[in-house]
Amino acid sequence: MTLSPATRLLPRTYQPLFAHVEFRRLLPALAASDLGDGMSVVTVAWLAVLIAPGDQSGLVVGAAVAAYALPGAVGALVFGRLLRRLSPQRLLAADSWLRASLLGCVPVAWAAGVLHPVLYVALLAGSSVLHAWGSAGKYSLLARLLPPQQRLAANALISSSTSASVVVGPALAGFLATVVSPAWIIGLDAVSFAALAVQAARLGTRAEAVATAVPIDTGRSAAGLHLLRRQPELLGVLALTWFFNFLYGPVEVALPLHVTDDLHSGASLLGLYWTLFGVGAVLGALAAGALRRLPLWPVTLGIVVGWGLTLVPFGLGAPASVSVTCFALGGLIYGPFTALSFTLFQDRTPAAWLTTVLAARGAALLTASPVGTALGGPLTAVMGPRQVLAASGVATIALAGVAAAVRTWGKRRTCARPSGDL
Structure with missing residues (x-):
């Protein structure tokens, strides 16, 4: 054509x-x-x-x-x-x-x-x-x-x-x-x-x-869970995404308070943070199309680490010019994550089960960010907004480390199984 x-x-x-x-x-x-x-x-x-x-x-x-x-x-x-x-x-x-x-x-x-x-x-x-x-x-x-x-x-x-x-x-x-x-x-x-x-x-x-x-799935909902249990990689992607979104939740609470309490500024600066984050996310999402030849799991874990690193400077007392730049860079790094996550599910899920699995994924993820946001309020009151932002970043980096370790352990366990063991 x-x-x-x-x-x-x-x-x-x-x-x-x-x-x-x-x-x-x-x-x-x-x-x-x-x-x-x-x-x-x-x-x-x-x-x-x-x-x-x-x-x-x-x-x-x-x-x-x-x-x-x-x-x-x-x-x-x-x-x-x-x-x-x-x-x-x-x-x-x-x-x-x-x-x-x-x-x-x-x-x-x-x-x-x-x-x-x-x-x-x-x-x-x-x-x-x-x-x-x-x-x-x-x-x-x-x-x-x-x-x-x-x-x-x-x-x-x-x-x-x-x-x-x-x-x-x-x-x-x-x-x-x-x-x-x-x-x-x-x-x-x-x-x-x-x-x-x-x-x-x-x-x-x-x-x-x-x-x-x-073929259309005509089984019970429990069969979908059985499929996920037989697809540890899908469970891993879902768990990683859930905790990634959960750890993002406190950012939505802490960032406005960081602007008002720590930087003594107003809504214009807060709007600048989110606008540049959004622009970065758009550019990052568009860049995801060029990542097809790269191994998707390592790239996904790299995105998690990269986003966490962009939050750490908040806890170091970085000036607004630096933290705004970091937040924009965070959007750029985060941008490909959604596309990569969905692609992993599309590639690893049997076609007959894809809508069921993706609906379960969506239902689970709807709880992640709200729970993190709800936790962000008390944490910010106790620790302060700057510390919460940095703690979210450090915890996100640790999440990537745990995910990488679990994935490595799972691959070794799979390789150690007899060839007839599914």
Whole structure:
């Protein structure tokens, strides 16, 4: 297939992806939904403040933010028997339609004057129930539509879209909120998911043909756990990612306090930290596509070590100019991690089980960062923000060391087994 002039401007790693018409159609819709979610980072909490009773804003904001994410873990477990029988294309469409429908009710209820906090939280919770399955469907669909050698590049593009939405989405939401209510901006998020649902349905016969060519899991959920027990590498990737996200959680608490208490600065400096981190993460995610020829596990562990090292200077009393640079570098180093993690799962998981395993992965990881964030509050109160940032970095470096040791031990144990022992 002849590439368009715009496609020729892309790095060679990504050019082959655009020879697949299904991928070319899906990517803009995925980017639009990422941008919608990026805007909702601001608008979900902002609207909660506007509709909360006078002295209950904190409670309503906390409930709204949690409802927009955490029910996905419940949905991954409760609906497993039903949803794991669906093709990845239909899982992605089902999650997108649900989010579009319920999020779309928010501006309607706002305009009608009936958006009570309980209704708002219920709509947000309902919209996220299938999100772990939707994410699993998305990455399973990519694995089925593209050859193995192109998966990392595709995952890198999807990951860079997510990272870019964290930079662009909140800024765009802030601009739009000067003109319209945040309820209408959530409505735009709903529209973006409706567009994704339509595009998923339009992928055509090839997506369905590839899906039906793969046997569908009809066993029990316990069989998925049995598969993971027989795939120590998958368990290792999941455990590493969980603890990596867990140790990141305290950073979200400690960094704002470091800016105010240690650096005696304000929101502009905090925004600079996160903006440069986001830009670095986008560039790092795009660079992941060039890592296909490298061994994925060592690179993944190197990313964990690198992120930890960028946090250590905070504990040494580094000036703002140095710590901002380190945080931007941290984003660049962290950027490829998500793409590499998903690629490891796609490469090591049997196709029939991929959506089930990825949904379980998503459900487990939904708990990691919130638990770390909850722990970050007490730790910061006891140790101070600068020390918490450094401790998070040191613990992350130690995590990579433990993971490397466990992996080495596991490989030696496997090599020592008789050849007939599975």
